[in-house]
Amino acid sequence: MESLKQAIRERGNVLSDTVLKVDSFLNHQVDPKLINEIGQAFAERFKNEGITKVLTIESSGIAPSLVVATHLGVPFIFARKKKSLTMTDNVYRSQVYSFTKQETNEITVSKDLLHADDRVLIIDDFLANGQAAFGLCEIVEQAGAQVVGFGIVIEKSFQDGRKKLTDKGYRVESLARIQSFKNGTVQFVDEFVTQLSK
Numbered sequence: 543m544e545s546l547k548q549a550i551r552e553r554g555n556v557l558s559d560t561v562l563k564v565d566s567f568l569n570h571q572v573d574p575k576l577i578n579e580i581g582q583a584f585a586e587r588f589k590n591e592g593i594t595k596v597l598t599i600e601s602s603g604i605a606p607s608l609v610v611a612t613h614l615g616v617p618f619i620f621a622r623k624k625k626s627l628t629m630t631d632n633v634y635r636s637q638v639y640s641f642t643k644q645e646t647n648e649i650t651v652s653k654d655l656l657h658a659d660d661r662v663l664i665i666d667d668f669l670a671n672g673q674a675a676f677g678l679c680e681i682v683e684q685a686g687a688q689v690v691g692f693g694i695v696i697e698k699s700f701q702d703g704r705k706k707l708t709d710k711g712y713r714v715e716s717l718a719r720i721q722s723f724k725n726g727t728v729q730f731v732d733e734f735v736t737q738l739s740k
């Protein structure tokens with residue numbers, strides 16, 4: 543998705559060889575025009591899949607999920623990382639190790655919201671090693687529902703999350719795929735492949 547790649551190039555900050563900061567348009571401040579295009583792009587790719595729910599983790603997955611869900615005309619659910627006083631024990635639970643925070647969070651979703659007949663699209667802002675993705679998968683499995691696929695805004699293709707998911711037979715749709723952050727610059731997978739074939 544060209545507008546997303548442009549935002550990453552112009553407004554993203556490469557913090558290290560493995561971490562990209564996108565607080566100016568996705569993770570802290572949100573660019574409404576861009577997030578709308580992101581949501582529309584996912585909805586277009588999954589429109590024929592009979593999706594009944596969109597699922598993400600708070601907080602960075604919420605903005606794109608809201609737009610996808612709006613376009614697909616289905617509810618979206620965000621798994622909670624912190625216990626809420628209003629949440630009873632009637633929850634599905636899973637443990638997720640955070641790549642950026644380097645801590646494990648228990649994520650929960652109310653059993654009232656996900657059911658065995660649901661066809662679920664999982665959305666997240668980044669895919670690195672797949673911990674968040676598999677944690678959300680576990681929740682869907684506990685409900686007896688089906689994971690239809692993953693919509694990832696930014697995939698770091700040099701980490702093994704995509705491979706782990708596709709090896710299990712899951713469909714993964716990423717709007718920007720990053721080959722590397724070498725020398726502080728973002729190299730996208732498609733540009734890298736084009737260069738190799740020249």
Ligand code: 5GP
Nearest residue numbers: 560561562641668669670671672673674703
């Ligand atoms: P994974 O669970 O696939 O290892 O990592 C994905 C999760 O970690 C995402 O939910 C995202 O919040 C966070 N994450 C992973 N890599 C990055 C990164 O380079 N930048 C930012 N801002 N978040 C990341």
